[in-house]
Amino acid sequence: MSTVVDERLRRLRSELDDHSRIADRLGLDLERPLRSLTDGYPENAVALIGKLTEKLLKELWRHHNIEGDPSTKALNDLVKRCRPHIRSSTVVDALEDIRRLRNRSTHDGYDISDEDGLLAVRRLVDVLVWFTDTGSAALLGGEPDMAPEVARRCEFLAGLYVTLGYRQAKRFVLSTDTVYLLFCRESGMRLEYVELMLSKDADDLGTVLASSGGELLRTRLPKLTRFVILDDVGGGEAATGPLHQMLGVDFRIVRYDGFVDTIVNLEAHLAGLASFAPAEPRTAVAAAVMTTDPHTGESKVVQSEDAAELLTRLACGSANVLVTGRPGSGKSTLLRSLALSPGIRRFRFYFDLGLKPKDEPFSEYAARLLAPAMASDRSRAYDLFLYLIRSGTALCVLDAVDEGVEEASPAGFLRLFTDLASVLSAESAVVMSSRVSFLADSPQVRQLLDSGAGRSEQLVEQMYANGVDPSRVPHFHVVRLAEPGATPLERRLTAELALPSGQTLADVLGAHLTRALAEGGRPDLEQRLPTAFGQAFLTDRTVFSFLDLHRLLGADAFTDGSLGLDACVLAPLLRPAGPDHVAFVHTAYQELLAARHLAEAIHRDTAADIPGGAFLTEQVRAFLAGMPGSPETDDCLLPAGTYLVGPAERLLMRRVPRPVRFDRHAVTVARYRRFLDALDADGTSRWDHPDQPAHVTHHPWTDRLRRPDYYENPRYDAHPAICVNWWSAYAFASFEGKRLPTALEWEAAARGTDGRLFPWGDTPDEHHINCADSWVGRPVVTYQAWYRDFADDALRRAGVTPDGPRTGNRSPFGVRDMVGNCWEWTSTSLTDPGEAVICGGSYDNPMRAVQTSTKGIYRKRGGSNAVGFRCVQDIVDSSEAEETTA
Secondary structure, X not given: OOHHXXXXXXXXXXXXXXXXXXXXXXOOOXXXXXXXXXXXXXXHHHHHHXXXXXXXXXXXXXXXXXXXXXXXXXXXXXXXXXHHHOOOHHHHHHHHHHHHHXXXXXXXXXXXXXXHHHHHHHHHHHHHHHHHHOOOHXXXXXXXXXXXXXXXXXXXXXXXXXXXXXXXXXXXXXXXXXXXXXXXXXXOOEEEXXXXXXXXXXXXXXXXXXXXXXXXXXOOXXXXXXXXXXXXXXXXXXXXXXXXXXXXXXXXXXXXXXXXHHOEOHHHHHHHHHHHOOOOOOOOOXXXXXXXXXXXXXXXXXXXXXXXXXXXXHHHOOOEEEEEOOOOOOXXXXXXXXXXXXXXXXXXXXXXXXXXXXXXXXXXXXXXXXXXXXXXXXXXXXXXXXXXXXXXOEEEEEEOXXXXXXXXXXXXXXXXXXXXXXXXXXXXXXXXXXXXXXXXXXXXXXXXXXXXXXXXXXXXXXXXXXXXXXXXXXXXXXXXXXXXXXXXXXXXXXXXXXXXXXXXXXXXXXXXXXXXXXXXXXXXXXXXXXXXXXXXXXXXXXXXXXXXXXXXXXXXXEOOOOOOOOOEOOHHHEEEOOOOEEEEOOHHHHHHHHHXXXXXXXXXXXXXXXXXXXXXXXXXXXXHHOOOOXXXXXXXXXXOEEEEEOOOOOOEEEEEOOOXXXXXXXXXXXXXXXXXXXOOOOOOOOOOOOOOOOOOOOOOOHHHXXXXXXXXXXXXXXXXXXXXXXXXXXXXXXXXXXXXXXXXXXXXXXXXXXXXXXXOEOOOOHHHOOOHHHHHOOOOOOHHHHHHHOOOHHHHHOOOOOXXXXXXXXXXXXOEOOOOOOEEEOOOOOOOOOEEEEEOXXXXXXXXXXXXXXXXXXXXXXXOOOEEOOOEEEOOOOOHHHOOOO
C-alpha cells in the first residue's frame, strides 16, 4: 500500500477514534474496515462499512418509530425510509455514496479499488461527525438528566452551526433545562468561536449563573458571538434585568423561535412579495384536491370550498402540494399569501422559478436569492436553506415550476425533480404551482406525483435512464383550481379597464396592453410588441434589461431619457426581476404577444428554424387557437407550410414540405372490399410494400372482428375498415394510387394552422365524437373511472360507427372524423421499423385521450377493432389541386 494511502488511513483512524461513544453504545467495530484496507482487501472494507451503516440506520429507524421492522431491511430500504428523518444533506449524500459503493462491491465484475475503500470510510466518518457534533440522541442516546424538549433544541442549534462549518468544542449540561454549547470554526489562520446558553427557564439559568459567578467557562478564547436563548424574552428585562447584569454587555438575549433570524433575515427574503399582494379583498377560489389511495392506486377527489383554506391545511402538515390552474386563476397570489403567512411555518421561503435561468441549477439560483438576507456566511446560504427545509419546520414555495423546466416533457420534469430532490423532504411542506395540465393528467406523471405504490417497472427504468433515483422523486397532492367563467385576473382587469363582462383572457390582456401604451403616449408601439417580445418568448427569453428594452422599442419608450422601470411606457405591465432587469407581471402577456407573432405564416416558418425548437407553451397555443386564422376550406387539401403540433407538454413548429389531399373519410368497408376482390389467391397483391414480410395476407383479421359478418353484410359498408394491418393499409393506398399520411401530415390536417385541440376547436363536445365518454354518458376522468364505468357493460355495446351524424367532427380543411371512432395508421415509424405511429384515438378511449395530438405506437402486423386508416394523395401541380376528393 502506498505511503499516501497509509497516511490517509492514519488520519481516518484518528477521526474514527473521536466517535467511540457511538461505537461503544451500538457495538460497532470501527477498526475492522481499516484492517481490511491495510491488508489489501478494499472490497471487504466497503462491505463492512455497509454493515456498520445498516446498524446505524436501524438504530435511527427505531429512534424515530418508523413503521415496520428494520431488522429485516437491507441497506437500500434503510436509506430510503430513514432519509426523511435526517436533517443534514451532507449525511444524506454520504449515505447515498456508501449505498452506491456497497452495491458496486456486490456486483460481479466490478473491481473495488483502494480509493473506493477510503471513500467509504470517509463517508462513514461524515455520518458519525454529524451525530457526534450535534449531540443527537438518535445514535448517542439521550442525556438522562436533560428535558427532552431542551435536548431537541440543542440538537437543532448544534446542527445549525455544523451546517455553517463549525464543530462542537464544548457541551455542558448545567441543569435539566439549561445547556452550554461552544462551537469552533477555522477561518484562515484564526479560530472563530460561538458560545450559546440555551434554557427553557430563565430563572433556572439565573440560578446556574449565580452559583458560578456568571462565568461558565473560564477561557480567554475570542468569542465571535455570545447568545442566551430563552423561551420568552421580555423587552426591558432583556436589556437591563438581573440576568443581563450577570452576563455582561457582550451577550445577546434572544427568543428560541427567533434565533435563526440572527443568521438569516427571512423577512427580508420575503419582503418583495408584499408588493404583489392584491389591493382589494381576496375572493374565494374553489379547488379540489386529488390524491391516490396507497393500496388501490385509485385517484380520489376531495372537494373544498376555498383553495386558500385547503392549501393552508396541507402546508401546516408535511404534505407536498402541486397547484394547477389556467393562467390568471390565482395560483401565484395564493402561493405568495401562503409564504407571507406567519402562522403556517416557522421558516418560509419563496422562489419564482419563472425567473430562474434554465441552465442555472436550483441550488445556485436559491443561494443567489438568499445570500442578501444572510447576516454572514453568504457562501453557505443554500446549505442553511437545506438544513431548515429538512428540519420539518419550513415551507418552501416554488412558483411557476413549469416555467423553470428546461423542457416541458416527462423527461424534462424528471430532471427538474432530480435537481429539487434534496429540497423535497417529507418532513417539510413544499408547495409548487404549474399551468401545465399534463402534470395532473399524464398517467406516468400522476404515478410520479401520487403517494401510491403504482409505479410500473417501465416507469422505474425510464427514471433510472434519466438519472433519477425513484426513491427521491417527490410525491404530491394535486390541487386543481376551479375554472369559473372568469378567473381572478380577468375579473380584476375587467373592472380596472371598465370592460364589458364575458371577455376572453386574450381580449382583456390586449385591452390592458393598449391602455398602458395609450396612457404612456406611445400607442404606435403596440404593433412592434409581437416581434420584440413574442419572438423573444419563442427563444425562451422572459427577462429583459433596460438596455434590451431601449434596443427593442427605441429611446421614445422611456421618458426624460431615463432607463428605469418608472420611466418606461410599459411600466404597468412589468415587474422587477433582479438588478436593472424586468419581466412581464404575468407570463400570459408575453404569451399573447408570441401568439400574435405566430399568427403570420412567415413568422411560423421562422419559428420552425429556431435551433432546438421554439419555446411554446399550452397558453401560446390556446391564444393562437382563439385568433382569426386562415379561412376554413372544404377541399381536404392540406397546404404546404409550418404547423403547430405535439402534445401540451411538448409543442413544436414543424414544416409540411408539400401539399397533400386527404381522403374526406376513413377508408370504408365498401372501398376495402373492392381491394379484396383484386387480391391474388394467397391474399397478397402487386401493390405490396417491398419490405412486406412473408405470410402476410391482406384479408381482414376476421377472428378479431367482434362482428363476424362485418366485411360481408352491406349494413357495414359505410363503417371504417378495421382489423387491417399496416402492410394491408399500405397496399390498399397504392391500389388507389395514393399513400398513407405521415404522422406530421395527419396532425397538421386535424389541427389546422392554429393548433386546436379538436378538429372543431378547443371545446370538448361529446356530440361530435365517438369515444368512451359518449358511451358512458359522462366525462371519464381517471383510469379507475374508465375501468369501472366503461370496461364492463359499455365496452360490450361500444364500437366503430359511420361518421354521418357527427358533422361537427370536421377539421379546418374539411376532413371528417379524425379523432375518436378508430385510430388511423400513418407511414411514420420511430425506433422500431416493425411498428408504426397511429393517430386520433378510438371509441374506447376517454375524450381527453382523443385529441388532435393523440398518438400511439402499434405493431405493423397487428389488426384491431379500434384501428383503421385513411389515404392521402400528393399534389404535383395547381390543376390537380382542383380535383374533387374521394
